[in-house]
Amino acid sequence: MSESARLHVFKTYKLYVGGKFPRSESGRVYEVTDAKGTWLANAPLSSRKDARDAVVAARKAVGGWSGATAYNRGQILYRVAEMLEGRREQFVREVADAEGLSKSKAAAQVDAAVDRWVWYAGWTDKIAQVVGGANPVAGPFFNLSTPEPTGVVAVLAPQESSFLGLVSVIAPVIATGNTAVVVASERAPLPALSLGEVLATSDLPGGVVNVLSGRTAELAAPLAAHQDVNAIDLTGAVADESLAKELEIAAADNLKRVLRPRAEEWATEPDIHRMTAFLETKTVWHPTGALGAAGSSY
Template sequence: MSEKSEKSVPTEPRLSVFKTYKLYVGGKFPRSESGRVYEVSDSKGNWLANAPLSSRKDARDAVVAARKAFGAWSGATAYNRGQILYRIAEMLEGRREQFVREVAESEGLSKAKAAAQVDAAIDRWVWYAGWTDKIAQVVGGANPVAGPFFNLSSPEPTGVVAVLAPQESSFLGLVSVIAPVIATGNTAVVIASENAPLPALSLGEVLATSDLPGGVVNVLSGRTAEIAAPLAAHQDVNAIDLTGADEALAKELEIAAADNLKRVLRPQPVDYVATPGIERLTAFLETKTVWHPTGSLGASGSSY
C-alpha cells in the first residue's frame, strides 16, 4: 500500500474495553453464583468498575476449595512454599504499573504514593518467603523433661483461615494479612476491602499464574458483614482474622466463631509500612509435642 493510500485510511474511534473483575475460588475465576455485582468508585465518586457481590454460597464454595487444598499445601516443604511466595513477588513486579494505577484510583493516592505502597507489598511477599523455612526454628524446640525421653515441640498450620482484609489499605494491608497465613501452611478465604476490592481481585490473577496451587488463597468481594457471617459460623473454618471488621461486627463474629473454638485474631491498629514482626506468622499455628525415648527404639518403639 502506498504512502498516500495509507494516509487516506479513516481512523475510527475505538470502544473502551473495560476490565471484567471476577472472584478467585479454587484456582478459577467464577462470577458470583447469584450474578450480583456492585459499583466500585474512586475517592471522588467516579465509577471504576463493577465487582462481584459474593453470596453465602460463594463463601461456602471458597471454604470447600480451601479445605481441599490444605492437605497438599500444608504437606509441602517450607522451602517449596518460600519459592512460591517469591514467585508471587516476581509476577507482581511484572504487573507493577497495573497495581499502581488500581491502588491510586482505589485509595485516592498520588501515583508516587501508590507506587510506594505497591513496592512495599512486593517486598512483603519476599520478606515472608524468607520466613517459611525459619519460623519452625524460632518457635519450635526441645523441652527439658524428667525421664529418658526427648520432648520436642514443632509448629503446624491451623487449617482453613478466614481473613477479613483491611478496609483502608486495599493492597499493602491485603498482602500483609494473606502472606503470613499461607507462608506457614494454612489456606485462606479472603474477603477483600468492601469499597476498594479491585487490587485484591487483580491479585487473584497473579496468584493463578505464580505456581500457587488452586484453593490455597480464595478471594471474595462484596459486603464484608454479609460474607463474614457464614465464614465465622462455618464448622470447617479453623480460624478467623478480624482485621477488616469494625468493633460491632468483630464482636458478633467472635461470638459465632466460638461455636467450634476457632482461633480469632482481633482487630488492632497496624502500621503496614513498618517491617512486620512474626506475630502474624505465629497467630495461626498449633504446637505439636512429640515424645521420643532416648537410646534404641527397638521393635516396638514409638515417637508419639
C-alpha cells in the same frame, strides 16, 4: 481504524475461587468508585453460597499445601513477588484510584507489598526453628515441639489499605501452610481481585487462596460460623466493634482461633506474630536410647 473509533474492552472483574474465576453465583455486582466517587468498575457481590464454595476449595487444598516442603512454599511465594513486580504499573494505578493517592505514594505502597511477599517467602523454612525446639524434661525422654498449620483461615482484609494491608494479612497465613478465604476490602476490592490473577499464574495451587468481594458483614457471618473454618482474622472489622464481637462469638462455636482486630500501621516493618497466630504446636515424646521404639505425642 482510528484510536477514537475503536471500542475499548472494559475489564470484567471476577472472584478467585479454587484456582478459577467464577462470577458470583447470585449474578449480583456492585459499583466500585475511586476516592472522588468516580465509577471504576463493577465488582462481584459475593453471596453466602460463594463463601461456602470458597471454604470447600480451601479445605481441598490444605493437604497438598501443608504437606509441601517449607522450601517449596518459599519458592512459590517468591514467584508471587516476581509476578507482582511484573505488573507493578497496574497495581500502582489501582492503588492510586482506590485510596486517592498520588502515583508516587501508590508506587511506594506497591513496592512495599512486593518486598513483604519476599520477606514472608524467606520465613517459610525458618519459622519452625524459631517457634519449635527441644524441651528440657525430667526422665529418659526426648521432648520436641514443632509448629503445624491450623488449616483453613478466613481473613477479613483491611478496609483502608487495599493492597499493602491485603498482602500483609494473606502472606503470613499461607507461608506457614494454611489456606485462606479472603474477604476483600468492601470499598476498594479491585487490587485484591487483580491479586487473584497474579496468584493464578504463580504456581500457587488452586484453593490455597480464595478471594471474595462484596459486603464484609454479609460474608464474614457465614465464615465465622462455618464448622470447616479453623481460624479467622478479624482485621477488616476493626472499625465495627459490634460486628467484630458478633463474629468472635460465632467463631467460638467450634473453637476457632481468632486474631482480634487492632489498629495497624501497615508501612512499619512486619514481625512474625501473624504467622504464629495460625500455628498449632505438636509435642512429641520419645524414649532415649531406644532407637526404633514407638514414641507418643499429644
